[in-house]
Amino acid sequence: MVKHMKAPIIAINYKAYYPYSFGKHAIRIAEAAIKVWEETGARIILAPPFTELRAIVKTVSDTPIKVFAQHADPIKPGAHTGFIPLEGLKDTGIHGVIINHSEHRLKLADINWLIHRAHEIDLEVLVCADVPETGAAAAVLAPDYVAVEPPELIGTGISVSKAKPEIITGSVNLIRRVNEKVTILTGAGISRGEDVEAAIKLGTSGVLVASAIVKSENPYHVIRDMAISGLRALQG
Amino acid sequence: MVKHMKAPIIAINYKAYYPYSFGKHAIRIAEAAIKVWEETGARIILAPPFTELRAIVKTVSDTPIKVFAQHADPIKPGAHTGFIPLEGLKDTGIHGVIINHSEHRLKLADINWLIHRAHEIDLEVLVCADVPETGAAAAVLAPDYVAVEPPELIGTGISVSKAKPEIITGSVNLIRRVNEKVTILTGAGISRGEDVEAAIKLGTSGVLVASAIVKSENPYHVIRDMAISGLRALQG
Amino acid sequence: MVKHMKAPIIAINYKAYYPYSFGKHAIRIAEAAIKVWEETGARIILAPPFTELRAIVKTVSDTPIKVFAQHADPIKPGAHTGFIPLEGLKDTGIHGVIINHSEHRLKLADINWLIHRAHEIDLEVLVCADVPETGAAAAVLAPDYVAVEPPELIGTGISVSKAKPEIITGSVNLIRRVNEKVTILTGAGISRGEDVEAAIKLGTSGVLVASAIVKSENPYHVIRDMAISGLRALQG
Amino acid sequence: MVKHMKAPIIAINYKAYYPYSFGKHAIRIAEAAIKVWEETGARIILAPPFTELRAIVKTVSDTPIKVFAQHADPIKPGAHTGFIPLEGLKDTGIHGVIINHSEHRLKLADINWLIHRAHEIDLEVLVCADVPETGAAAAVLAPDYVAVEPPELIGTGISVSKAKPEIITGSVNLIRRVNEKVTILTGAGISRGEDVEAAIKLGTSGVLVASAIVKSENPYHVIRDMAISGLRALQG
Numbered sequence: 001m002v003k004h005m006k007a008p009i010i011a012i013n014y015k016a017y018y019p020y021s022f023g024k025h026a027i028r029i030a031e032a033a034i035k036v037w038e039e040t041g042a043r044i045i046l047a048p049p050f051t052e053l054r055a056i057v058k059t060v061s062d063t064p065i066k067v068f069a070q071h072a073d074p075i076k077p078g079a080h081t082g083f084i085p086l087e088g089l090k091d092t093g094i095h096g097v098i099i100n101h102s103e104h105r106l107k108l109a110d111i112n113w114l115i116h117r118a119h120e121i122d123l124e125v126l127v128c129a130d131v132p133e134t135g136a137a138a139a140v141l142a143p144d145y146v147a148v149e150p151p152e153l154i155g156t157g158i159s160v161s162k163a164k165p166e167i168i169t170g171s172v173n174l175i176r177r178v179n180e181k182v183t184i185l186t187g188a189g190i191s192r193g194e195d196v197e198a199a200i201k202l203g204t205s206g207v208l209v210a211s212a213i214v215k216s217e218n219p220y221h222v223i224r225d226m227a228i229s230g231l232r233a234l235q236g
Numbered sequence: 237m238v239k240h241m242k243a244p245i246i247a248i249n250y251k252a253y254y255p256y257s258f259g260k261h262a263i264r265i266a267e268a269a270i271k272v273w274e275e276t277g278a279r280i281i282l283a284p285p286f287t288e289l290r291a292i293v294k295t296v297s298d299t300p301i302k303v304f305a306q307h308a309d310p311i312k313p314g315a316h317t318g319f320i321p322l323e324g325l326k327d328t329g330i331h332g333v334i335i336n337h338s339e340h341r342l343k344l345a346d347i348n349w350l351i352h353r354a355h356e357i358d359l360e361v362l363v364c365a366d367v368p369e370t371g372a373a374a375a376v377l378a379p380d381y382v383a384v385e386p387p388e389l390i391g392t393g394i395s396v397s398k399a400k401p402e403i404i405t406g407s408v409n410l411i412r413r414v415n416e417k418v419t420i421l422t423g424a425g426i427s428r429g430e431d432v433e434a435a436i437k438l439g440t441s442g443v444l445v446a447s448a449i450v451k452s453e454n455p456y457h458v459i460r461d462m463a464i465s466g467l468r469a470l471q472g
Numbered sequence: 473m474v475k476h477m478k479a480p481i482i483a484i485n486y487k488a489y490y491p492y493s494f495g496k497h498a499i500r501i502a503e504a505a506i507k508v509w510e511e512t513g514a515r516i517i518l519a520p521p522f523t524e525l526r527a528i529v530k531t532v533s534d535t536p537i538k539v540f541a542q543h544a545d546p547i548k549p550g551a552h553t554g555f556i557p558l559e560g561l562k563d564t565g566i567h568g569v570i571i572n573h574s575e576h577r578l579k580l581a582d583i584n585w586l587i588h589r590a591h592e593i594d595l596e597v598l599v600c601a602d603v604p605e606t607g608a609a610a611a612v613l614a615p616d617y618v619a620v621e622p623p624e625l626i627g628t629g630i631s632v633s634k635a636k637p638e639i640i641t642g643s644v645n646l647i648r649r650v651n652e653k654v655t656i657l658t659g660a661g662i663s664r665g666e667d668v669e670a671a672i673k674l675g676t677s678g679v680l681v682a683s684a685i686v687k688s689e690n691p692y693h694v695i696r697d698m699a700i701s702g703l704r705a706l707q708g
Numbered sequence: 709m710v711k712h713m714k715a716p717i718i719a720i721n722y723k724a725y726y727p728y729s730f731g732k733h734a735i736r737i738a739e740a741a742i743k744v745w746e747e748t749g750a751r752i753i754l755a756p757p758f759t760e761l762r763a764i765v766k767t768v769s770d771t772p773i774k775v776f777a778q779h780a781d782p783i784k785p786g787a788h789t790g791f792i793p794l795e796g797l798k799d800t801g802i803h804g805v806i807i808n809h810s811e812h813r814l815k816l817a818d819i820n821w822l823i824h825r826a827h828e829i830d831l832e833v834l835v836c837a838d839v840p841e842t843g844a845a846a847a848v849l850a851p852d853y854v855a856v857e858p859p860e861l862i863g864t865g866i867s868v869s870k871a872k873p874e875i876i877t878g879s880v881n882l883i884r885r886v887n888e889k890v891t892i893l894t895g896a897g898i899s900r901g902e903d904v905e906a907a908i909k910l911g912t913s914g915v916l917v918a919s920a921i922v923k924s925e926n927p928y929h930v931i932r933d934m935a936i937s938g939l940r941a942l943q944g
Contacts (some may be wrong), residue, residue: 016792018785022799038786050758051800071790077726077862079919081809084757084781087726092759100344101789107341108373109366130345137344137373140414155787178376178414211787254549254559285556286522287564307554313490315627315683317573318543320521323490328523337553391551447551577815580808580845581838602817609816609845612886650848650886 008196008230010223011045011126011147011211013070013098015054020214026052027214030059032220037065042227043206045126047098050084057093066095068126071120074110086117096124096144102151112141113179125128126185128208132170139179146175146182147208153188155211160188161198172203191222193229200233242417244432244466245421245442246459247281247383248449249306249334250288256450258418262288263270265449266295266382268456273299279442281362286320294330302305302331304362308354322353332360332380334444338387338405348377354454362421364444368406376416382418383444391447396424397434408439427458436469480668480702481657481678482695483517483598483619484685485522485542485570487599492686498524501685502531504692509537514699515678517598519570522556529565538567540598544590548581558589570594570680572624584613598657600680604642611651618647619680620655625660627683632660633670644675663694664702672705716904716938717914718931719753719834719855720921721778721806727797728922734760734904737921738767740928745773750935751835751914755806758792765801776834780826782818793824804832804852806916812858820849834893836916840878845932847887854883854890855916861896863919868896869906880911899930901937908941 007087012029014021020029026048027159047068048056057067073083089097097113102104106114111127118125126145129135135148148171158209160167168186175184186199187208196207216222248265250257256265262284269280283304284292293303306316309319335350336342342350347363352362362381365371371384384407389396396403404422411420422435423444432443445462452458484501486493492501505516508648519540529539545555561569571586572578578586583599590597598617607620620643625632632639640658647656648657657678658671661690668679681698688694718738721913722729734756741752755776756764765775781791797805807822808814814822819835826833834853837843843856856879861868868875878893883892894907895916907915917934924930 013789016783016785016788016796018793018795019799022796045464049796051761051796053755054763069790073839075724077724080724080811081721081806081918082758082777082812083724084759085724085726088757088759091727091730094717098789102345103788104790105343105345108336108344108347108370109338109341111344112367112370132346133377134344134348137348137376140373140376140410141369160813174376210789249553252547252549252552252555252557252560254557255563257549258560258563282597285560287525287556287560289523291526305554311488313488316488316575317485317570317682318541318576320523321488321490323520324488324494324523327491327494334553339552340554446553480834528829572816574817577817579813579840580816581810581813583816584839584842584845605849606816606820609820612845612848612882613841616822646848 005222006234007041007043008200008227008234009043009045009183009224010230011185011206011208012047013101013208013210014046014048015210016049016213017211017214019230022052023048027055027059029219030056033061033065033232034060034221036223037063039224040227040231042230045080053089053092053094053192067093068096068098069094070098071101071104072099072114073098074106074113086114086123090121094123094128094175097234098126098128100138101128102149102154111138115141115143124190130148132174135171136174136178139175139182142182144183145185147185147187149187150206156189157191158189159191159195160186161190161195161202163189165198165202168187168199168202168204193225196226197233200230206230242470243277243279244436244463244470245279245281245419245464246432246466247421247442247444248283249444249446250282250284250450251338251446252285253447257285258288263291263295266292268459269301270296270299271456272459273301274462275460276463276467278466289325289328289330296320302469303329304332304334305330306334307337307340308333308335308350310342310349317417322350322357323358326357326359331357332362332415334362334364336374337364338366338385338390347374351377351379368403368410371407372410372414375411375418378415378418380419381421383421383423385423385444387424392425393427394425395427395431397426397431397438399425401434401438404435404438429461432462433465433469436466442466474608478706479513479515480672480699480706481515481517481655482668482698482702483657483678483680484519485573485680486518486520487682488521489683489686493521494524499527499531501691504695505537506535507531507692508695508699509535511696512699512703514702516695525561525564525566537538539565540568540570541566542570543573543576544569544571544586546578546585558586558593558595562593562595566595568598568601570598570600572610573600574602574621574626575589587613587615604639607643608646608650611647611654612629614651614654616655617657619657619659621659621680628661629663630661631667632658633662633667635661635662637670637674640671640674640676665697668698669701669705672702678702699707714942715749715751716908716935716942717753717891718904718934718938719893719916721809721916721918722754722756722757722922723918724757724935725919725922729757729816731762733927735767737927738764740931741773742768743772743928744931744935745771747932748935748939750938752931761797761800761802768875775801776804776806777802778806779809779812780805780807780822782814782821782862794822794829794831798829798831802831804834806834806836808846809836810838810857810862819846823849823851840875840882843879844882844886847883850887850890852891853893855893855895857895857916864897865899866897867899867903868894869898869903869910871897873906873910876907876910876912901933904934905937905941908938
């Protein structure tokens, strides 16, 4: 493994593609991530569906790759059929949770509650937001990561870093006014290394990416391209 | 009418009590509010149910009393059965909307969307929040008012200003770090003039109150007591 | 007014079009409905937004035209900010409620609760359903009307009675197996008299219609065309 | 294993108790179920949280014990962060899904959609309902099981079969009018063998049970008591 002072963050949201996000397909993506981490030192986060959390945690257990749930329900453990409290997610061995994704928006009060409760049990929290303003509002609540993703570009292959660079610079500016520490990511339409490079040059620490990796015939190549481009941007 | 340089804000949330919040009962509260305004100059906001908006707007039309909707749906005008867009609410003659009440929480992205859209069509926005942190997060989005109300005290008659003064001072501190202009209110368990007085002394501009007025046998007396105590706090 | 043994039902869902569904526009549609009723005896139901209920009730007060709310919240009166209980809707003078429209779907348990509660306070209930099977499931709960509307045709101008007549005949068959009394309506894409005529010939008592009337330059002409065609189908 | 012509159904809803519903605790309940099945031939269904589905499927793989998810999201596979489509659940090896539990109610249209889609991919569906009427409405949609559970008794330890036997007989009557084949279960407050015995004598095929087993110090004893009492009722 090549060590880097700084390395780009690549957070991979598996979403709910079938069969890509499930079973052996889910593990194959994790194995590709391990290989890229070994070669580049990229900081990778994997967010598979709830059903795959234990298998992915096991797959990456000897690496610094982190596993996040895609969502967390704002409930305490108890009589909640079909919901999973943070304690139950933590029990799978994961390191954190994504919350408030544009496909799973949460109420403001619940975002706050989840951040507090997650931190109490040593889980990291990555909050998604749709525009710089809501990114800053989320940042006030002191999560570990904020990822600003314009919903209109999600899944389009048109990357935010090219199509709307002002969303990224605006996010960095607004978020930094209220929170100096939170790690800032961006996403939506990220599909190539150059999108990651642009995102980092605009002031983020990395990207949140989904279909470009999860539905790829060769996830290893895509993750590697993104990792190398991200490193280049950080060193440049 | 007595004029005051500064006057306390008393925002009256009618909620959905029956029969108190509806019909002639709703109008009776508005008439009590007019009388108190005439006598004290208090800044009063009335938030009746959707069905009563036009009648209450008509009742207070010759006064500076404002009428707010209790909620707004995050939709554009169109094919939305059983929902009302901001444009439709505006059409009733109201001045603003309450959003994100603890009994009607909204998603973070929708709070932001509603604030922007409301301002475009000249409606004010009062955002409720459950704790100082979410109050500050909401304040980042630049609404006109933020009201912090601990849900556990709502409807109890145990006032936030007595039971949890630190919620109020904490809210003022956190909110002012991110927004210098927003009007800060508080609420939950407000039932007497002394609760209003305490709330104002702790740094707010007034209160959000519901059952203590709406279900009262004599709304005029309760509103008047709150207005006079609020004035005393502002002048003291 | 011409009296008819049987008359077609034309239920007009105002939805939330702006400005059409609000204020003077909303009243103009009610006045057109009155004129058509006077000329044809058609059984008309008007479903304006919550904010317009009192004005429309007043407009049609001397006629058998019924006013329905577009939705009802499954709550008892009380501390529910931004929601309206059935008792509050009833207070406006309305005759019934539409529930479970495809743009405002409800949980099965709530549909049942609302039907029972509405009947206790003498409000009629019109339940919408998307396919014959859910129409029959709803009919088991003994509402007054069931309207089957394939969502994919709503707002298209392609009428269910022409494009999917099997939905209508299937609905009538399935619903009649479990409920002999409920009034069966259909909707989606209804825009002309001939659509109403076809719907009635296929076994329904009438239609649920929205944009074709509400956004029309001449609502009177459209309602009249539908009423006359419906009468023809019933007499033919 | 003792073979029985007929055997009672014991469906165990793990809910989201911590630590009981997760990890080794979840497996321990499955092992207890296997032992009871070996001894009594009871037909057992296990419904653990999403995160535990694969482990429980593996644990019971050599037995006729069925594994169900506690809920299913009404979505097709695709870009749905934090949701799981039926295809993804099926991929874990489960046999069916519980839907519309009182702690996770669904819209009527979604219940219908899920039943159809589940059957297309060979998953069974157990629909919960709160009262006999909604049980019958659900039965119209042709699921495999309907479980009527009065929400006010869930988690109380006061069993429906003792406190409200009329709910059970009423459910059986209403459901059989519209569906001759669906398997009828009941639940709420079931905590002992005698509750199961009563439920079966009142006309059901078994029970849906949660905390009495999941939070028990000795799940084996509780399941065994229920299985034996259920067998006695069937043979008596």
